[in-house]
Every structure is written in C-alpha cells, then in structure tokens.
Amino acid sequence: MKKTSIKDIAKLSGVSIATVSRVINNNGRFSEETRKKILDVIEETGYQMNFSAKSLRMNKSFSVGILVPDISNYFFSDVVQKIEEELFELGYSTIICNTGRNIEKETAYLNMLRSKLVDGIIVISGVDEFVFHYDDIPYICIDREPLKKEKTIFISSNHYQGAFEATESLINNGCKHPAILMYDRQSSSAKERFKGYKDALKKNNISYNESSHLLLSGLEENFTENLQAFLERTDQVDSFFAVNDTLAMKLFSSLKELGEKIPEDFKIIGFDDSPLAHYSSPTLSSVKQNTDKIAQLTVKNLIDFISSGKIINYQTILVPVELVVRNSSLNN
Amino acid sequence: MKKTSIKDIAKLSGVSIATVSRVINNNGRFSEETRKKILDVIEETGYQMNFSAKSLRMNKSFSVGILVPDISNYFFSDVVQKIEEELFELGYSTIICNTGRNIEKETAYLNMLRSKLVDGIIVISGVDEFVFHYDDIPYICIDREPLKKEKTIFISSNHYQGAFEATESLINNGCKHPAILMYDRQSSSAKERFKGYKDALKKNNISYNESSHLLLSGLEENFTENLQAFLERTDQVDSFFAVNDTLAMKLFSSLKELGEKIPEDFKIIGFDDSPLAHYSSPTLSSVKQNTDKIAQLTVKNLIDFISSGKIINYQTILVPVELVVRNSSLNN
Numbered sequence: 001m002k003k004t005s006i007k008d009i010a011k012l013s014g015v016s017i018a019t020v021s022r023v024i025n026n027n028g029r030f031s032e033e034t035r036k037k038i039l040d041v042i043e044e045t046g047y048q049m050n051f052s053a054k055s056l057r058m059n060k061s062f063s064v065g066i067l068v069p070d071i072s073n074y075f076f077s078d079v080v081q082k083i084e085e086e087l088f089e090l091g092y093s094t095i096i097c098n099t100g101r102n103i104e105k106e107t108a109y110l111n112m113l114r115s116k117l118v119d120g121i122i123v124i125s126g127v128d129e130f131v132f133h134y135d136d137i138p139y140i141c142i143d144r145e146p147l148k149k150e151k152t153i154f155i156s157s158n159h160y161q162g163a164f165e166a167t168e169s170l171i172n173n174g175c176k177h178p179a180i181l182m183y184d185r186q187s188s189s190a191k192e193r194f195k196g197y198k199d200a201l202k203k204n205n206i207s208y209n210e211s212s213h214l215l216l217s218g219l220e221e222n223f224t225e226n227l228q229a230f231l232e233r234t235d236q237v238d239s240f241f242a243v244n245d246t247l248a249m250k251l252f253s254s255l256k257e258l259g260e261k262i263p264e265d266f267k268i269i270g271f272d273d274s275p276l277a278h279y280s281s282p283t284l285s286s287v288k289q290n291t292d293k294i295a296q297l298t299v300k301n302l303i304d305f306i307s308s309g310k311i312i313n314y315q316t317i318l319v320p321v322e323l324v325v326r327n328s329s330l331n332n
Numbered sequence: 333m334k335k336t337s338i339k340d341i342a343k344l345s346g347v348s349i350a351t352v353s354r355v356i357n358n359n360g361r362f363s364e365e366t367r368k369k370i371l372d373v374i375e376e377t378g379y380q381m382n383f384s385a386k387s388l389r390m391n392k393s394f395s396v397g398i399l400v401p402d403i404s405n406y407f408f409s410d411v412v413q414k415i416e417e418e419l420f421e422l423g424y425s426t427i428i429c430n431t432g433r434n435i436e437k438e439t440a441y442l443n444m445l446r447s448k449l450v451d452g453i454i455v456i457s458g459v460d461e462f463v464f465h466y467d468d469i470p471y472i473c474i475d476r477e478p479l480k481k482e483k484t485i486f487i488s489s490n491h492y493q494g495a496f497e498a499t500e501s502l503i504n505n506g507c508k509h510p511a512i513l514m515y516d517r518q519s520s521s522a523k524e525r526f527k528g529y530k531d532a533l534k535k536n537n538i539s540y541n542e543s544s545h546l547l548l549s550g551l552e553e554n555f556t557e558n559l560q561a562f563l564e565r566t567d568q569v570d571s572f573f574a575v576n577d578t579l580a581m582k583l584f585s586s587l588k589e590l591g592e593k594i595p596e597d598f599k600i601i602g603f604d605d606s607p608l609a610h611y612s613s614p615t616l617s618s619v620k621q622n623t624d625k626i627a628q629l630t631v632k633n634l635i636d637f638i639s640s641g642k643i644i645n646y647q648t649i650l651v652p653v654e655l656v657v658r659n660s661s662l663n664n
Contacts, residue, residue: 063444071428072409081404084430088437093444096403096428098416105420112395112425116448249611279581281613 004045012041021062022091029089063093064302065113069101069126069144074245074274075289076124079142082295083122090303092119101126101185110134120306122298128186138305140298145188149314153301155294159189162287162321163196166241166269169285169323171204173331175239175267177212179230181251182243184216193243193271212236217247224254231258238266239329245270245277248284248328267329282327293319336377344373353394354423361423395425396634397445401433401458401476406577406606407621408456411474414627415454422635424451433458433517442466452638454630460518470637472630477520481646485633487626491521494619494653495528498573498601501617501655503536505663507571507599509544511562513583514575516548525575525603544568549579556586563590570598571661577602577609580616580660599661614659625651 006024010017015034022030023038064087068076084094095118097109106127113121114134121139123130129147132139142155170178180197182190201208212234217223231237242248248270252262260266262282270277273288297317338356342349347366354362355370396419400408416426427450429441438459445453446466453471455462461479464471474487502510512529514522533540544566549555563569574580580602584594592598594614602609605620629649 061447063448070413071403072406072413074404077404077409081402081430081432085432088440093441094430095444095448096430098413098426098428100413100417108420109425112427115393116395116427246607249607253611275578275581276608276611279585279608280611 008045009038009041012045013038017060018062018091021060029091060119060306061117062091063095063116063118064120064122065095065097065109065116065118066122066124067097067099067106067109068124069099071096071098074276075143075272075291079124079289079291079294079298082291083298086295086299090299092303099126103127106130113137120302122302126187138302138309140302140305142294142298143187143189145316152314153305154314154316155297155301156189156316156318157289157294157321158318159192159321160196160199161318162271162289162323163193163241163243164200165196165321165323166271166285166287167197167200168204169325170239170241170267170269170329171200171206173267173329177206177234177236178239178241178267179213179215179234179237180241180243181215181217181247183247184218190243197241215240217250219246219250223250224257227251227254228258240266240268242268242270245272245274245284245286248286249276249280252280252284252328262328263330269323269329273324277324277326280328285326285329286324288322288324290319290321341370341373341377344377345370349392350394350423353392361421392451392638393449394423395427395448395450396452396454397427397429397441397448397450398454398456399429399431399438399441400456401431403428403430406608407475407604407623411456411621411623411626411630414623415630418627418631422631424635431458435459438462445469452634454634458519470634470641472634472637474626474630475519475521477648484646485637486646486648487629487633488521488648488650489621489626489653490650491524491653492528492531493650494603494621494655495525495573495575496532497528497653497655498603498617498619499529499532500536501657502571502573502599502601502661503532503538505599505661509538509566509568510571510573510599511545511547511566511569512573512575513547513549513579515579516550522575529573547572549582555582556589559583559586560590572598572600574600574602577604577606577616577618580618581608581612584612584616584660594660595662601655601661605656609656609658612660617658617661618656620654620656622651622653 006017006020010020019030019034020038023035066080066083068080071077080096087094095113099105099109106125114137121137123139123141125144130144131147140153145154146152167178198208215230240251242251248268251268255262255266262268270284270286273286277284277286338349338352342352351362351366352370355367398412400412403409412428419426427445431437431441438457446469453469455471455473457476462476463479472485477486478484499510530540547562572583574583580600583600587594587598594600602616602618605618609616609618
C-alpha cells in the first residue's frame with residue numbers, strides 16, 4: 001500500500017498543504033473546524049508524521065531563517081520583528097541568527113539553517129563581501145549588498161537619498177562646513193550614505209577635504225579626545241551628519257563634555273530615527289527608514305521565490321527614506 | 333556490515349563527538365589539522381552524513397533554541413546576544429525565536445524548535461502562565477518564572493532587590509511620596525519589582541495607597557494626559573520609580589511637556605540601565621542587571637543538563653543587581 005503523504009491529507013481534507021502543515025506544527029492561523037477535519041483524516045488514514053530530512057524538504061518545513069548582524073541595533077531588530085510578524089501570518093516560523101558581524105558565524109549559521117531544512121533565507125550580512133554558496137535555497141538580501149548578484153533580490157533603504165537630504169538640510173539651515181561621522185568599517189549602506197553626503201557638498205559648492213570633513217569612530221573609549229583633536233584641527237566645522245543615531249548620541253554627550261551647545265554651536269542629524277531621537281535633549285533630527293515597507297517587500301519576494309522555485313533575475317529594490325527634522329538641526 | 337556512526341568517526345579520529353559535529357556542520361572552533369584528520373576518516377569509512385531526524389536526535393544537533401518576548405527590548409537583546417556568544421564558543425548554534433508576548437507564538441515556536449531537533453531550549457516567556465509540555469528536551473527558564481517548576485532551573489535578576497534599593501534611594505534623597513510607574517501587564521519580574529517598591533515604602537513608614545502611588549501605563553498615546561490627571565489627583569507625588577528605562581523616558585518627555593523639571597520637581601529612577609540612561613538629559617539613574625552573569629549561568633546549566641541528560645531538581649538562582657545613580661535622582 002502506498003504510504004499516505006501530507007499531500008494526500010490535504011486532498012482528503014479539502015485544504016492546502018500549507019494548512020495541513022500549520023495544523024501539524026501548530027503554527028499560524030487555522031480554525032478549530034479545520035483542525036478537527038484534518039486530525040480526523042490523519043486518524044482515518046493512519047498517516048504517520050515523518051520529520052525526516054527528505055520528507056520535510058519535499059513537503060516544505062514552513063520555516064525561514066534570517067541572518068542579522070546585531071539584534072541590539074534598532075533598525076535590524078525593528079525590521080526583523082516586522083518580517084517575523086508577516087511570515088507568521090502566512091504560517092511560517094522565523095529562525096533568527098545573530099552573527100555579530102563575524103564571517104565565521106555567518107557561514108556556520110547558513111550551514112545550520114540548511115541542515116534545519118528551512119524553505120528560504122533572508123540575509124542581512126555584516127561582512128564586506130558576502131557570498132551565498134548554495135544553489136538549492138531561495139534567499140533575499142536586505143540592507144547589505146551581496147557580492148554575487150545573479151540569484152537574489154536585494155532590498156534596501158535608499159541610503160544615498162537619506163544622507164543627501166540630511167546633509168543638504170544642514171546646509172539649508174546655514175551650515176557652511178558639515179562633517180560626517182562614521183564607523184571605520186564600511187558596509188554597503190555606509191558607503192551609500194558617504195556618497196550621498198559628498199554629493200550634497202558638491203551640489204552646494206563645498207569642496208570635500210578628508211582631514212576636515214571625515215571623522216571615523218569605532219565607539220572607542222577616548223572618543224571625546226578624538227573629537228576634540230578633530231575640532232581643533234578643523235575649526236570651521238559647524239555641524240555633523242552622523243551615519244546612525246548611536247553615533248549622533250555619542251556626539252551629543254562628547255560635545256556637551258567639551259562645553260559646546262546643540263544646535264547653537266553644532267547642528268546634528270542622525271540616521272535610523274530610533275527611540276533615542278525622541279528622548280534626547282535636544283531631540284535629534286534623523287533619517288527614518290521605512291521598515292514596514294522593507295519587511296513587506298522582503299516577505300513577498302521570498303515567498304514568491306519559494307513558491308515558484310524559480311531563480312529570479314537579480315534586481316535591486318530601493319525603498320525611499322524620510323528626513324524627520326527635530327531640534328538638533330534647527331536654527332535657534 | 334554495521335553502518336558507521338558519528339561515534340565511530342570520533343573514536344577513529346581520536347576526538348570528541350562534539351568536535352566531529354563541529355567539523356561536519358562547519359560550526360565553531362577547530363584546527364585545520366583536526367578538520368583534515370576527521371575528513372580523512374570520513375572518506376576512509378565511507379561515512380554518510382545523515383541528517384534524518386532520528387540520527388540527529390541521537391547524535392545531538394549542537395543547536396539550542398531560545399524564546400524571547402521582544403528583541404527590541406534592551407535587556408532581552410543584551411542577554412540573548414551574550415548567550416549566543418557563550419554557546420558558539422562551545423560549538424552550539426543558537427536559534428532565536430521572537431514571540432511578541434503571544435502565547436500562540438510561544439507554542440508554535442516550541443513545536444518548531446522541537447521539530448528542528450534542538451538539544452535544549454532557553455525560555456524567556458512573555459506570557460503570564462508559561463507551561464513547558466515536553467519531557468524530552470532540557471530547558472532553562474530565565475527572567476520570567478514558569479508555572480511548573482519541577483523540571484527546570486529558573487535564573488533571574490533579583491528584581492525585588494533592585495526595586496527596593498531604587499525606592500529607598502529616592503527616600504534617602506528626601507522624597508516623601510515616590511510613585512511607581514509600571515505596565516498593566518504583570519510579568520513575574522514586574523510583580524517582584526512591585527513587591528520591592530512596596531516593601532521599601534513600608535520599611536520607611538510610608539503607607540501605600542493605590543490611587544496615589546500606582547500609575548499604570550501601556551505606552552498609550554495620551555500618556556501625558558493620564559500623567560497630568562494622576563498628578564492632579566495626588567499632588568504630593570515628588571518622585572517616580574519606573575519599572576524600566578523606556579517608561580522612565582516616557583516620564584521625562586511628558587513631565588517636560590507639563591513644564592516640570594527633573595530632578596528639581598521630580599526625581600526619577602528607571603530599571604535596565606539601557607543606553608537611554610546615558611544619553612538622556614538629565615542622565616537617568618537606573619538599576620543595572622548583570623547580563624554577563626545571567627548568560628554564563630544559563631549556558632552552564634543548560635549544557636550540564638544536556639550532557640547529563642538528567643532532570644535536575646528545580647532551583648531558582650537570583651543574580652544581584654546594582655543601582656547606578658545619575659543626575660535624575662540626585663539632590664540639586
């Protein structure tokens with residue numbers, strides 16, 4: 001006798017395979033009526049739930065993995081939570097892997113996700129040159145551009161636009177010498193923000209000079225001293241575009257230590273529009289990423305990819321950002 | 333002929349099963365020499381990597397699941413990241429599941445983790461009455477006390493101590509009427525903090541009166557109006573113990589809106605010692621949880637539990653906390 005499959009259960013119950021999986025895994029939404037119907041069919045047919053690798057692979061596991069560099073980062077945790085919510089609505093579990101921007105961990109977690117038979121993977125890579133080595137799992141890259149682009153979709157905020165608008169807003173508010181504060185590691189998003197900053201200077205006839213415009217930081221202990229040295233070297237600096245809100249807050253506390261006032265002495269704009277921006281004093285102007293939209297697009301494209309099984313041509317989807325102006329960059 | 337097992341590979345290579353697993357899964361630390369030796373043995377014996385459910389169960393999967401109510405919460409993301417780091421050092425992958433304080437999701441993710449054959453589970457439950465239904469997987473509960481306590485270890489900060497010390501510190505700084513600000517949902521940790529607060533009042537001969545001491549909040553839109561109504565009803569309030577830093581920041585911005593000064597008009601102490609505490613103006617006094625210690629204890633106990641396979645008698649481990657006094661609760 002042919003062994004009963006999950007497909008047979010779905011057919012006999014008059015529901016989709018996805019629904020049967022949801023009931024078996026007790027995952028996602030289904031009515032009590034549906035549950036009863038499916039359990040009856042399972043009982044009648046003597047169907048044995050088979051969690052072996054191969055059968056799960058064929059039947060789909062209704063789980064998706066996501067690599068994230070750092071869950072304590074506001075943008076990452078926000079977008080990951082929204083993706084989880086969207087996927088759960090569709091009957092998928094989300095396996096979150098925190099990779100700490102470590103290439104060894106990214107590789108280890110990709111292997112783990114594969115061994116756990118996830119149906120697809122969402123990658124926010126924390127390393128410079130991310131390469132995905134597997135041909136058998138659909139994946140989508142968000143925020144950090146992958147090195148190989150043939151077999152994925154890349155979804156990202158328009159970091160260039162955000163940095164351009166932030167910088168131009170400082171200039172429009174009277175700043176003559178806006179500096180940029182960024183980490184010394186250069187993700188694809190940081191590079192785009194740097195480009196946007198420089199192009200805004202150029203458009204406004206301010207010539208960029210590395211030693212007086214660029215302050216690199218790794219959130220080091222002696223940040224205040226480095227900032228002081230930078231300001232002494234370049235006494236024309238009157239404002240900062242910080243590539244994220246954490247760096248902007250670092251600036252806030254160090255400038256205050258140095259006796260400077262915000263926005264009177266220095267205007268500041270951050271990036272991410274994190275809760276810090278609302279609670280700091282003064283409140284922080286910041287570039288808001290549309291995490292709802294990024295999560296929606298990511299889930300839609302991944303599920304299409306999983307369902308069709310087709311390798312989709314590479315495309316980049318840029319999601320617009322919005323500059324939220326608060327007190328830290330306004331004129332007095 | 334008997335099929336070669338991972339145990340045989342370990343024996344023939346002269347290494348532990350854990351090391352073989354790490355090499356096969358490319359997960360964790362091992363030398364290039366070890367890797368070569370193991371791969372040679374695998375080749376010689378014709379060992380087939382078998383990812384089927386049963387064999388993985390027997391051989392261990394070197395993966396651990398963790399349920400977390402909300403990765404955007406500072407304490408949770410901090411402790412989860414530290415646990416991940418400790419486990420990775422030991423050759424284990426960590427599967428993070430964000431449950432959104434939703435009992436349906438907690439159940440779904442527990443089932444998922446089980447179907448993915450994790451070796452153990454760490455539970456930070458977000459629901460009132462958490463029950464773990466499986467007898468076959470070692471688990472440790474942290475932060476939120478489980479309903480059934482026979483088969484687990486419960487590790488938590490000493491929330492009672494933190495709240496007691498915070499409240500007493502307000503009183504020692506001259507406050508006569510410290511109110512408590514808390515969410516209306518009551519986790520076990522919130523209950524302990526509430527108890528500590530009330531006991532500190534009692535010890536200092538301040539009689540607790542719900543209508544003038546307790547402000548419940550759900551981070552609602554009209555928080556400022558609720559706060560104003562509360563302050564009008566009870567014009568003696570001179571300070572707040574907020575059960576976390578997010579609520580404390582909410583107080584900061586609403587009190588400022590109402591024209592009040594911190595710490596002159598109201599002294600405030602929060603809980604968690606999140607980055608918000610350092611960057612707010614004034615800086616926020618807060619109770620710091622020892623997440624390093626919680627992570628260490630959790631990993632040590634879970635790994636012991638997994639290795640011994642033994643059901644350990646229930647015990648509660650309370651980790652001391654530390655009050656960090658900053659400007660928001662000091663005398664002028």
